[in-house]
Amino acid sequence: MKILVALKQVPARDSQIRISADGRWLDESDLSYEINEPDAYALEAALQLREQHGGEVVVLCAGPERATSSIREALAKGADRAIHIEEDDLGAFDTLSLARLLAAAAKTEAPDLILTGLQSDDLGGGQTGVVMAELAGAPHATIIMAVEVNGAELRVKRELENGLFQYVSMPLPAVLTIQSGINKLRYATLMGIKKAKTKEVRRSTAAELGVAPEPSVVLQRVSQPQRVKQTQMLAGTPAEQAAQLVEKLRFEVRAL
Ligand SMILES: Cc1cc2nc3c(=O)[nH]c(=O)nc-3n(C[C@H](O)[C@H](O)[C@H](O)COP(=O)(O)OP(=O)(O)OC[C@H]3O[C@@H](n4cnc5c(N)ncnc54)[C@H](O)[C@@H]3O)c2cc1C
DSSP: OEEEEEOOEEEOTTOOOOBOTTSSSBOOTTOOEEEOHHHHHHHHHHHHHHHHHOOEEEEEEEEOGGGHHHHHHHHHHTOOEEEEEEOSOGGGOOHHHHHHHHHHHHHTTOOSEEEEESSOSSSOOOOHHHHHHHHHTOOEEEEEEEEEEETTEEEEEEEOSTTOEEEEEEESSEEEEEOTTSSOOOOOOHHHHHHHTTSOEEEEOHHHHTOOOOOSSOOOOOOOOOOOOOOOOOOSOHHHHHHHHHHIIIIISOOO
């Protein structure tokens, strides 16, 4: 069974985020990067499926040269090989053109299963996997909590709202978008880190894959959420104040 895992490198969660001078992205000078969290769980799910059913796990990552560190980390954890679509300016790709790029690379591999994260920690479009499935003409399911492979069929558990789950079956090949926290992430062993240095990383570019960025969505401006204190003094008797408080919590804050 060949499993392709789409893995995105994103700014580390504990980074000090600053907006770039043109206001259209992040100032990358002091940023450190890591594997997008849901993608780490997608990788772990792929490694566990390989352990159960055999086959190989191939990591697919589009990003600039620095994405190599995340690719090597995935290889150190146990992925067999990787494809790195090396592009310095991924800002020119919106989610649709990025999905076209990943789908073009995936086509060259003809995997049985493609796993992506549910969404990216930076842009959070949550669309890439679904669009890839559409482009590949493959069935897909989102917000996956568990994956079971029975021969040529998949049975997956999807997370719905209010603690509900849905079980769906579909034929392979298929695309799944994986929810964070569905398994226990493994650490890379010392041996894994050593081995990763010798594993194949096939480099490619958008031009080689015949995909040009044709963004239909252009990111205009990025801004930090504003921290504003809005103190309101409640008047009246304690009972009246309590009633006002409940009303505000229910209708303004929507916390009740
Ligand atoms: C100015 C600017 C600069 C940018 N610079 C970068 C950059 O340096 N590196 C970068 O990766 N993106 C960069 N992007 C974002 C890139 O365009 C997005 O990856 C793309 O639009 C996908 O949308 P999303 O992040 O909302 O993905 P979502 O749909 O939220 O992602 C879902 C899943 O798709 C997969 N996926 C998404 N992106 C990739 C990827 N690049 N490679 C492999 N799998 C992926 C992952 O499995 C992820 O969990 C930049 C965007 C802008 C506007």
